[in-house]
Amino acid sequence: MAGRYLHLLGCLCLLAASGALRGAEPTKLPNIVFLIADDLGYGDLGCYGQTKIRTPNIDKLATEGMRFSNHYSGSNVCAPSRCTLMTGKHPGHGYIRENHQAKGYSEGQEPVPAGLLKMPLRLQEVGYTLGGFGKWGLGPVTSSGDPLKQGFDRWYGYNCQAEAHNYYPTHLWDNDKQITLNNPKFAAHQKLPKDADVNNPASYAAYSGKDYAPDLIGEKALEFVRANKDKPFFLYFATTVPHLALQVPEDSLQEYAGKFPETPYTGDRSYLPHRQPRAAYAAMITRMDRDIGRILSVLRELHLDENTIVVFTSDNGPLYDKLGGTDTEFFNSAAGLRGRKGSYYEGGFREPCIVRWPGHIAPNSQTDRVSGFEDWFPTFMELVGRKDKTPADIDGISFAPTLLGQKQPERPFLYRESPGYGGQQCVRVGNWKALRRNLNPALKAKDQNPGPIELYDLANDPFEKTDLAKIHPEIVSELQLLLDKQHVKSDLFPMRVLDAKKN
Helix, strand or coil, X not given: CHHHHHHHHHHHHHHHHHCHHHCCCCCCCCXXXXXXXXXXXXXXXXXXXXXXXXXXXXXXXXXXXXXXXEEECXXXXXXXXXXXHHHCCCCCCCCCCCCCECCCCCCCECCCCCCCCHHHHHHHHCCCEEEEEEECCCCCCCCCCCHHHCCCCEEEEECCCCHHHCCCCCEEXXXXXXXXXXXXXXXXXXXXXXXXXXXXXXXXXXXXXXXXXHHHHHHHHHHHHHHCCCCCEEEEEEEEEECCCCCCCHHHHCCCCXXXXXXXXXXXXCCCCECCHHHHHHHHHHHHHHHHHHHHHHHHHCCCHHHEEEXXXXXXXXXXCCHHHCCHHHHCCCCCCCCCCCCCCXXXXXXXXXXXXXXXXXXXXXXXXXXXXXXXXXXXXXHCCCHHHCCCCCCCCCCHHHHCCCCCCCCCCEEEEECCCCCEEEEEECCEEEEECCCCCCCCCCCXXXXXXXXXXXXXXXXXXXXXXXXXXXXXXXXXXXXXXXXXXXXXCCCHHHHHHHX
């Protein structure tokens, strides 16, 4: 009897040592790496058809995960797009709906109220350490919108979007401390002097410095991953590339120097001049790709690959009309889509999107599911097993089943609005898309009437060349009901034509 007892006790000890009795031990939460470019077009990556710009690391990420063909940023400009991402609410219900400088602060945008950014706050609540690196734009340091008050444990980079126009700034923010950089002070919006030789590299020397901000930001992001390798982390890497101005270190520029026909840009269309604007744009994107490759390499080095969800996307579409010397037509940055940044034609907010999670998301897969920035919040909560932490009052719909290879119903609709660029609304239901413009005309504008609702069949007309509103008035009527219903009045960001209807 005593022998059998000792034998059983020994077995129990072995089982305990092996972990069999610890079956209830929680599985470690997967890390999340969210990589977001700034003004990158749908066609600016090799895996989305780009032929002139090298993006080998992002292209490899696409072969290892899932590529989206119908993913939409949160807005057509920077700050509201990020607000949509971090709140799970589309712009018709969002707090930030346009880029807006904060009042009473030396730099920074309109601060979001305390507790508004529920995605980072909930991730922190369930056990994540959060690090943000790059561009913020949702509230000045010390304001209610300070990233350190909205769920982030660590921040390094630009707080203000306007400061981020210069890649050689005089300072960056390390948490709540301003860090002085080894760069001369110069404005990010200026022209080449009239007497300058446009073909002489020396004429452009004043528009650079020693400390290239993306390099510093990238290094701090790597430090964060290494420091938190043994606990769940959320890395928000919000690079400023390829947003203007056109600035890139010489070692990256040389890869593309002389490769394209060039006309020196003198700064006559805002932002800084550059002798080789096309080479600079391409070099900035390839250098961004290199930085992303370094983050992916560190994940492999630390054996974190299998337990890390990696996302790559962009906050809105590419620039238009060669603003700041960019040439999106030359690079086919919007992949033929109509519209650019600031527009709700497809080129203004349909974005590249890649998601990788080895062992969970099938490699080299793709989906046509319509999704948007508001969907990331519930998607992450479902993927990490904390669906119960998803608020009921958001607009986002989890696409976790799609990522995991399961079928799920179509998204009922996807809605966007913006008070900027004359005021716009759009809604997509299936392949039908309704667009309405001139909803916020300037007070002095002669035309104070809203534009007619335009209707496009994206399945047969992806480039939105043919307005079908007159042929399908019944569809227009149905979609107009959604357009009217989804807008909620905002005193901070009025839409005069729509708000008049609500009164």
